[in-house]
Amino acid sequence: MTDTASSATATPAAQERPPRIRWVLVAFLLIGGIVNYLDRSTLSVANTTIAEEFGLGPVEMGLLLSAFAWPYAIANLPAGYLVDRFGPKWMFAAASAAWSLVGMVTAAAQSFGALYALRVALGVTEAPFFTAALSVNQRWFGRSERALPVALVNTGSQVANAIAPPLLTFLMLTMSWRGMFLVVGALGVVVALVWLRIYRDPTLREQAAIHAEEALAAGPVVPDTAKVGWGTLLRRPNTWFMVLGAFGIFxxxxxxxxxxxxxxxxxxxxxxxxxGWLAALPFLCGVVGVLFGGWLSGRLIGAGVSTVLARKIPIVGGAVLAAAAVLPAAFVTHVPSVIALLSLGYFAAQVPIGCLWTLAADIAPAHQVASLGAIQNFGGFVGAAVAPVVTGAILAATGGSYTWVFVVGGALLLLGALSYGAFVRDRS
Structure with missing residues (x-):
């Protein structure tokens, strides 16, 4: 009797159209991503001004500019667990408010030590954003449709990278670097307040409409907090090859x-x-690359390709194409050709980005999606933290030649492609 009644009520729910609010949430996460990356970019834009005001040399500025990446990479690990434990509504709001507070306090910094500590704090507080966004996506979109919304959220970083130099320079010139930090920080507070107002988890009927057969068979997709843990994830080869692959691409x-x-x-x-203007060109190409990767993955699923393979094709293909563009840049001397190769390389390197996050949602159990995404992102940001240091060492050893910079970058892209293509599998 109970099973029959349940089936009778579930079938109409599964036939309902998913609510439009989920695309509102995606749009707002895109805005949140832009604000998130603008906050990261403030120091890069103001570095020469800050160096002059505080009397900092290039070594000290290098340390300051790299202070974000290491704590960000490490903080991704607990951030993923916390998102799975407490949900994306409160974790995203708390993170946005916290990184905004850090940014605004930075405007009052009076020493190198204070700047460094605040930069570390920024890395920690920004860590939950993408894991929270991934959790939102997993709750509101089915496996066959989530690549595009994940890609849209990830374009926020590329849009911010492209607009940060002119926008933040304008703010800095009109109200000083301290005023720039205050304004960008205030944007994050607005993001947190609006998010608390608009976000909600899908209802049981909406889950049935979104996840169809999966939801009916498995029940609610709201995380079972009693099961949140990393032991099973760390015992799976997929996890480690995703970490290695993300390292190479990032x-x-x-x-x-x-x-x-x-x-x-x-x-x-x-x-x-x-x-300044030329540097924006590859980042604009990156916006297209992220969207293309999400679109291609969705089309492949629509054509009958298995979900995991449909994620891996853009990841592997994008990484290989990026390597094919970056490696020749080490030896080409024709300037327009170099610019074209660099733009193609960054476009291709961004094709995998949205699919990396979507792949984590596809492979992990529902209650561990944010955790697996965070572990993968940790690997990526270890690569991000190592890249500036290794590049500086190569330049110092070669008298400023970028030949080996591009060779190493191309080789690591191929390593990333190999890790995802040959070793990450659907073992569900």
Whole structure:
């Protein structure tokens, strides 16, 4: 009697159209991603001004600029657990409020030590954003449709990378670097308050409509907090190969983020103003790359390709294409060709990004989605933290030549492609 009644009520629910609010949430997460990355970019834009005001040399500025990545990578690990434990509504709001407070307090910093400590704090407080976004996506989108919304959220970082130099420079010139930190920090507070107002988890009927047969068979997708743990994840080969693959791909992405302007000026001879505009070109291509990866994955699933394979094709194909563009850049001397290769390389390196997060949602149990995404992102940001240091060491050892910078970046992209392509499998 109970089973019959349950089946009778579940069938109409499964036939309902998923509510529009889920796309509102995606749009707002995109905005949140832009604000998140603008907060990260403030120091990069203001570095010469801050160095002059505090009397900092290049070594101290290098330490300051790298202070974000290590704590961010490490903090991703507990952040994923906390998102699975407490849910994306409160974790995203708390993180946004916390990183905004850190940014605004930075405006009052009076010493190198204070700046460094606040930069570390920024890395810790920003860590829950993408894991919370992944959890939202897993709750509101089925496996066959979640690649595009994940890609849309990930374009926020690329949009921010492209608009940060002109926007933040304008703010800094009109209200000083301290005023710039205050304004960008205040944006995050607004994001937190609006998120608390608009976010809700899907109802049981909405879960049935979103997840269809999966939801009817498995029950609610709301995490079972009693089961949240990493033991099973860390015993799976998938987890470690995803960490290794993300390391290889993120490494080269962060070579772009940290050294591209310097390369344009010192190796290609562009002025500071010219390099600022040229540096935006690869990042604009990156926006297209993230969206293309999500679109391609969705089309592959629609054509009958298995879900995990449909994620791996853009990941592996994008990494291989990026390597094919980055490696020749080490030896090409024709400047327009170099710019074209760098733009193609960054486009291709961003094709996997949204699919990496979606793959974590596809492979992990529902109650461990944010945890697996966080562990994978940890591996990626270890690569991000290592990239500026290794690049600086290569330049110091070679007298400023970028040849080996591109060779190492290309090789690690191929390592990432191999890790995902050959060793990450659907073992569910």
């Amino acid at each position: 490494y080269t992405v962060w070579v772009y983020l940290t050294w591209l302007p310097s390369y344009l000026q010192t190796s290609l001879g562009f002025s500071l103003e010219e390099s």
